[in-house]
Amino acid sequence: MNTTVGRSSCTSILIGKKASLSGSVIIGRNEDAKTAWPKHLAFNLHQEKKNNHFKSKDNKFELDLPETIFAYSSTPEWTDKYGVFEEDGINEYHVAMSATESAYANDRVMAVDPFDTEKGILEEAMVTVVLPYVKTARQGVKRLGQIVADHGAAEADGILFADRDEAWYMEIGSGHHWVAERIPDDSYAIVANQLAIQEIDFNSEDFMYSDGLQEFVYQNHLWPQDRPFIWRDIFGTHDDSDLHYNTPRVWSGQQLLTPSVEQAPESFNLPFTRKPDSPISSQDAQRVLSDHYNNTVFDLTNAKNKNSATFRPISVATTQESHLLELNGENMIHWLAMGVTAQSVYVPFYPQGTKVPYTWKNGKETYTQNSAYWVFKLAGVLVDRDRSKYGSALSNTQSATNAKLLQLRHQYDEKLKQETDLAKQVDLVNEANSKLAKTATDAYQKLTAKLITEQTGDSPLRFKMDPNL
Known part of the structure; x- marks a missing residue:
């Protein structure tokens, strides 16, 4: 991971089309890194480019790319000195991508399939080498999965994909292994810096995964063969920092969207996907990504809670930008809020634009x-x-x-x-x-x-x- 920029603390949301108020598929994320690290909006035009090749400035990862580059929106860094970090966008084929939700893999897995920090793919490259070259969300998962298989991964990440029909969440759990789950149409998911996907159904079209995943796990004695294959238990972490830093954010988001279910903020058993009590609007999703435990004893904006606010909120001072990528028929919205989400507003940009507003x-x-x-x-x-x-x-x-x-x-x-x-x-x-x-x-x-x-x-x-x- 890029230690200079310090990617480590995003929060993501994915919403199926029957769970949203407008029938849209929606994915989004707060991009958290530093309190003063500007982002820009970009509209990248369709182009043909011979000898198209990507070479990372963050490590030694490089990749030959197709000559045809689809148009897409993105939010790159103010400088590419440490990498591009385009992070999110929607392409001309109505495919949305957000990368990445940083995560952590446990020591048992790292012992047998460590990350290739020298040549593996990093967050900074993912949108650039995937989004301009895919026509569906499934293609996006498969393309990134093949890159991980061929070149290795440099870090544990969660990657969001969507098109007009489906939302997918992909997680990289080791140097060469990953899974992806299709979010049920009537459900949503909230993720906060943990490997979150639960049981994998290897016979379902709602899951994709790396070649040899089961064999890798069983041959290295990472999980019993006679038990359900629980991805986050096999590859993820369960430590004390999770209870204060990660799980409370998932709990908070689920409380906002499904208040009828009582849960504890320090629970390792929060489900990956859940059905909302009511259809979720874009504004509801924005409210989740703006949340700081508003009006509770954990709310850091209240000076009285200085000593009792023990949980890390969703909206923090290190947020560079927050985005929601909404797809509904021919309509596409790249909602973009610059800076701290709780203090900003989401601007509903058209991602098919060709001119970026000056500022x-x-x-x-x-x-x-x-x-x-x-x-x-x-x-x-x-x-x-x-x-x-x-x-x-x-x-x-x-x-x-x-x-x-x-x-x-x-x-x-x-x-x-x-x-x-x-x-x-x-x-x-x-x-x-x-x-x-x-x-x-x-x-x-x-x-x-x-x-x-x-x-x-x-x-x-x-x-x-x-x-x-």
Whole structure:
């Protein structure tokens, strides 16, 4: 894993089409690494490229690629010095991918099939070498699985795939072994830095897995042959840090979507998939990825909970960006929230755009005014100075901005339905993306101006002056 960037703490969600309110397949994730590490939005155009070859800047992994590169959206790092880290996107064939949910494999497995940190595939390369070359979610799983078989994996990861019909979650558990499970249409899954898939049915089309997986496990005495094949028990970890860092986030997400089921936050038996009590909207999914144990004793935004907040929340200061990739018929939405999810808003971009709004392709490690990432981060930093005093200004801005964004997206959806000329459709998409981006950043710049103005009175140097002096 890239220690400079420190990938280690994402949270993911996958929603089947019959579990969602709109009939969409939805996958999403908070990308967590550092408190000041900007992301950009990118629209990568369809192209033909001879001698197409990928060579990692993070390790020695390299791969020859097909000449035809499908168009796709992505969120690369502000610098490629440590790797590309495109992380997430939707391609022209309505395939979505998010990579990765970092995980950990146990020592027993690592002893017999360790990760190839020198030449194996890493998180930074996965979207780049898979998403532009597949036409279905299943193809995405198979392509990445073949890369792991041929080149090895450098780390334990969870990878999300979706198309208009299916959502798949794939987990790499050792140097050459992996499994993938299709999320049931009527269910959802929430994952938090653990290998999460449970029993594997080797006779079901709802599972895919590496060649020789069963033989590998049984020959190395990693699991009894007469018991159900429980992936996360065989390959995963069960230590004390999981109980404070990982399982509570899964519990929190499941409490939000299935409150009828009582569970303990420190349970190793939380199911991988669960049915929601009510159909899940995009906003419900956003609420999950924005969660910080709101209004509970574990809520870090309440100063009173400083000593009792023992569980790591879903939304944290190290979130670089959060995304939800929604697929429904011909409609595709790349929801993107820059910075801390709980302090940002999700902008419903059209992934088939060709022009990135100006501020969404800017931003370096040091603060600049012309970066969307830093626009949202600055507002959050100012609110954090006294959330009890300024939190309402943030929530009011979020509510008003979300309403405007939804209205704007609906208006352009209707315009696109009426337009049959492909060139004019692209123009409409670019126009929509520009307006959506500007609506969000304008609102947060206005919030920042309000916060700075009000905070001029918070100086410790205030003193009651004699009006006669």
